[in-house]
Amino acid sequence: MDFGFTDEQNRFRHEVRSFLEEEIEKGHWEPACDAWIQGFNPEFTRRVAHRGWIGLTWPEEYGGQGRSHTDRLILTEEMLRFGAPAACHWFADRQVGGAILSFGSEELKREFLPRIARGEAYFGLGMSEPGAGSDLASLQTRAVEDGDYYTINGQKTWTSCAYFAHYFDVYARTDPEAPKHRGISEFIVDARSPGLSRIPMTDITGTEAWSDLFFDNVRVHKKYLIGQKDRGFYQVLHQLDYERSGMERIMGNYPLFEAVVQFSKENQLSLQPAVRSKLAQLEIEFEVGRLLGYRVTSVMEDGKTPNWESAMSKAYSTEFEKRLANVSMEILGPYGQLMSGSRLVPLRGMAPHSYLGSKGYSLQAGTTEILKNILATRGLGLPAA
Amino acid sequence: MDFGFTDEQNRFRHEVRSFLEEEIEKGHWEPACDAWIQGFNPEFTRRVAHRGWIGLTWPEEYGGQGRSHTDRLILTEEMLRFGAPAACHWFADRQVGGAILSFGSEELKREFLPRIARGEAYFGLGMSEPGAGSDLASLQTRAVEDGDYYTINGQKTWTSCAYFAHYFDVYARTDPEAPKHRGISEFIVDARSPGLSRIPMTDITGTEAWSDLFFDNVRVHKKYLIGQKDRGFYQVLHQLDYERSGMERIMGNYPLFEAVVQFSKENQLSLQPAVRSKLAQLEIEFEVGRLLGYRVTSVMEDGKTPNWESAMSKAYSTEFEKRLANVSMEILGPYGQLMSGSRLVPLRGMAPHSYLGSKGYSLQAGTTEILKNILATRGLGLPAA
């Protein structure tokens, strides 16, 4: 057991932190909740890429740095701590790149990974459909072979970054006759493809960070199939393990946490035992969530794919986020109801944003129910329901 | 909507309360948690019977008083408030008498109800078996016809009052070929029957209030079959609705609640905001539980059998009891760990007794899981799992 970081790792953390503090100081952006998923800032992404911080763990031959999962943990932890607007590159860096690396052809690796690492190729995810959320295997989007191409028809929903994305990572049914887990394939679809349209959606926080994607006879060359035909469901499971492996959830609202602690001190609210007890409890829960997240990285460093460990971490962390939002609203009292942009709004409206937004966190990337099922059956070996 | 009681009802409450206060004043017994299920006191039961307070709602022709469910609510509420040792008559009064009244022959009614009402016939319950708890329909105790008799073999467990009981209300399988819900019958078994043995069990609180019952060729005359042969499962469901209909759970540890509030005031602990916030929260939760219990009575007064309403009330109330025990232990600090009989023990050891005992409350008379299933499917109409 070793809970420490090496000197080199500490230096790297310091380097990232200095970079981010300087960004804020220069007024490039303000720390924000959910900025990793809603903060679209191509200039920032370019500067991050310039540092070599996209694809950090990928092999150097594909534009990566060949660095450790722990280094990437440090990097993302600091990005989240400062609420940095990293959404443009986040999905490709976190999971699509990894999917290409694990399952893609050499040609795909050479085509996409260096460009992602340079901050030039942004990816959106085309997984969920209106009728296929938790039950992803029942997705209806079809891809039909047609010579050297596939023709895709259908709808995807809740795609983040859709208006910025250059590509989408799309799962579609290629064999409608097969059992539903066995007829799905994964494609890279160019966002400019004819027949592909994006309709923005407004979520409960009032944010337009998501879109519906419509595929109307969208043609994709066969070389953009990732991995084996009809094996997409198994690839998506693998990808989801990584999707849930990071600190996004425990730290997705860190700017609010920091701000509400500061606010409570400045307004002497934390002299009230009830207020400081709530904040201390959040600190305790945050620390446990941080360690559950670190454990996932530790598993990866041991060369294993995190599975129930990332399910546990994600399920736990979204509950933490709900409590953080609840406590923040309680501490702010009547001011808590004021939304971003209002007169007198405290903490830039982060509390109600987070309160509303947190209703969705426990649904994204696997609902809490699915994650607990995974933990119970794969982690604890309980029999399938 | 009317949340008030009539003058007559208020007078009755006063009468019951005066009786109980006098009992305590005379030193007949001390208020205790769980006394309705663990307080075996034949003299007390006799005095209660003398007042006409057993079988209060039954028809006068069977020794009852023909009074309302609301009157019985008032009576039991006060019994529980004062932690009165009512276990000898509680089960017959609450449910076995009702089962005889609803399903029994005229002969059974005449034989048993007046004696129960006079405090002369105590009943224990023979429902649960080691392999049949939540899944009561899978019980294995067999009753085989043999002329005018049934011969019973098997084992029952967790029978309260077994050493005092004159009779047991026993469910046994009479048709092993039928689907398991359709081959069960209900019997009244004399506790002195040859072949019937009782082995006491110690529960986690250290209390010997329960027993295993063993049936080794116990013969029961056919006239002691309650209701129809093979219809016992439907009768037990009905009985369980009533078993869960009262205030036992929300008030089963009322003496602890009262004592810990008093203790907190006397030791000025309630001047600490954290302590008084916890106690106030208990008061809030208690009040809601009380109202959920009253609602069950209101349903019965409307002539309906409570079903999901009593499931809701019972499931809610056992959670309240756990919180009451938790909060009491927290407030008592290191003293909370001291058990009844120890030097320096506060509140007569009620807090750890309740802490340990409450682990069982949410299992008795239908686990919380079963109760929520009932509420979801029968109360809300959700499809069976």
Next chain:
Amino acid sequence: MRLALTEEQEMLKRAARDFLDDKCSKAFVRQVEDSETGFSRELWQDMAELGWMGLIVPEQYGGGGMSFLDLAVLLEEMGRSCLPGPFFSTVVLGALTILDAGSEQQKQEYLPGVVRGEKILTLALDEPGFGGYDAGSIKVEATLDGHNYCITGTKLFVPDAHIADHLLCAVRTKPENVIAALVADAGSPQISHAPLKSIGGDRLYEVVFDRLPVPETRLLGGVSQGSMVVDRIVQRAAVAKCCEMVGNIQRVLEMTVDYAKERKQFDRPIGSFQVIQHYCADMATDVDGARLSTYQAAWMLSQALPCAREVAIAKAWMGEASRRVIDLAHQIHGAIGVSMEHDLHFYTRRAKAAEIAFGDADFYREVVAREMGLW
């Protein structure tokens, strides 16, 4: 004791449900929320014609003479339909206060107009800072100068200030230094208001009084009574807010159960999954606890019984229960429920605003503790 509605109350409930289903669809709510005033004068007149504004105003002022418990039934239906507009401000905060504390002359002056839907009232209570919902927290001063009180100061979170004809204003009088409630005319140039953007979609304002003169005849209930008047306002408002919330979370429960019956995942309705069933069971328990504790408080108010404890219990329970109900509703609805296209957000946003209004669970736990003699 009978914990079910009377036949008359059932009738009132059904009539209100039918009217609101017809006139106050979610499309309508959406439209009114997005409008300039957040208020439909047409619907307001329809409601006045149904006698809603005067429901519990005595007949001599043109009202229906019904009880607070009857109003509770109506408020529940309003909460259920997410009715926008100043009914709460006008009736609960305004008319009931005048009815409670006003002189005969004041009642004559204000109530008939309210009943006819001609007058909109509101209440200016909250102030900047982190005070509680009690008379003791009021700092805005009204200085007696001849026959006028002169009000100066800032009130916050004042609902519907932009359309109100009169503002009831809780103040600290000088030189007496006691709490009083005054009726101010909204049109005065010495009153200005600025909108606040609230999570609930309701219209809240910062209202600044700059030496506003109010005749001493506009004092409600005498200068020594103001503290009690304010405490009773808060009690009624807290219970009325709970009534709306009973309608809110009852509807959320129904929407969620319906959705769980319809939505299929893994080839089964999700409502057949045991975890979803238990979520729904928990929601129903929270809703029924909220309903019973709210109606108990409303019954006590309608019987004029002392009920500080019961009001506090109802509002404290509602604050946390509604949060749990809403949270589970979202969890069961899945992603569609966090889209603005779906109706759930109306309930979610209003529930949070209602939790905050007139004191949250922390505030009322302290009230309950006081009633228990703990401090």
Next chain:
Amino acid sequence: MRLALTEEQEMLKRAARDFLDDKCSKAFVRQVEDSETGFSRELWQDMAELGWMGLIVPEQYGGGGMSFLDLAVLLEEMGRSCLPGPFFSTVVLGALTILDAGSEQQKQEYLPGVVRGEKILTLALDEPGFGGYDAGSIKVEATLDGHNYCITGTKLFVPDAHIADHLLCAVRTKPENVIAALVADAGSPQISHAPLKSIGGDRLYEVVFDRLPVPETRLLGGVSQGSMVVDRIVQRAAVAKCCEMVGNIQRVLEMTVDYAKERKQFDRPIGSFQVIQHYCADMATDVDGARLSTYQAAWMLSQALPCAREVAIAKAWMGEASRRVIDLAHQIHGAIGVSMEHDLHFYTRRAKAAEIAFGDADFYREVVAREMGLW
């Protein structure tokens, strides 16, 4: 960073598991709990021979020279097996304190006897009343009289006082009025003890000191250091208690999952019901959170890093997490789990005692708040 045991730690763990599985069955625990002393001298000697008492005592005093983190692994296994006896008192409360604060001469005097299993130590810390677990709460006085401190007063909840050879006693010295720790001999006629009956089944005593003289050479760490010595005792004890509890709740989780796989109701293993699965998932999360936060604190202690915050986090989390784990274990076990025949009660009762010992979650939340600069 690597959040898994080293190979050496895995070996230690396996050896401890094997030994305890063999020597410390639940039948044995039951028998020792019911015995007069609650202690098996035979097992104690076996443990001494394995080097457990000296595990982290430096080699010059006869020990194994391992780290606190290694001791954590051993304590976890002890908690897992519900080992009865004075290991915690002797090693965690006694020997580690002497190691931390004692002079070279004191270490020479006490540690070799502990290592050989010949000496049992304990600590008298708690006092009557509702104080906290910190040096500031200590009121029992030790008055310097020549070269002796004379101790008078009552200590509560002293573990294993009936078999201890020496009691470390936290006192307030006079005339200096500072906190100090003294080593008292248990056999003195000026010390009396009376048993307390505890939920945990451990042996706790009320210990009364009636003008007990203790030579000033028995002072641990100097008269000005006592406050820090006591605070460090509490930190180590809190973490060590957490280590035992990691073993406790890990075992409870395993027992429960095993039971859920075996026990059938409605013709299915109950572990196939989604609600039971989620209960188990919640338990596993609580256990892993407890394990990680506990080992983090133990690692920091073993690295001699300042860790008031991490210790507080571990103990606060453990207090509530263990409660939830135990509660769900009972819910899944059903009725058999609340029978004394079953083993679960050993874990349930010890978990509650451990939650209380050295400060509960409320206490440590205040510590965390202080570390956050909130007050």
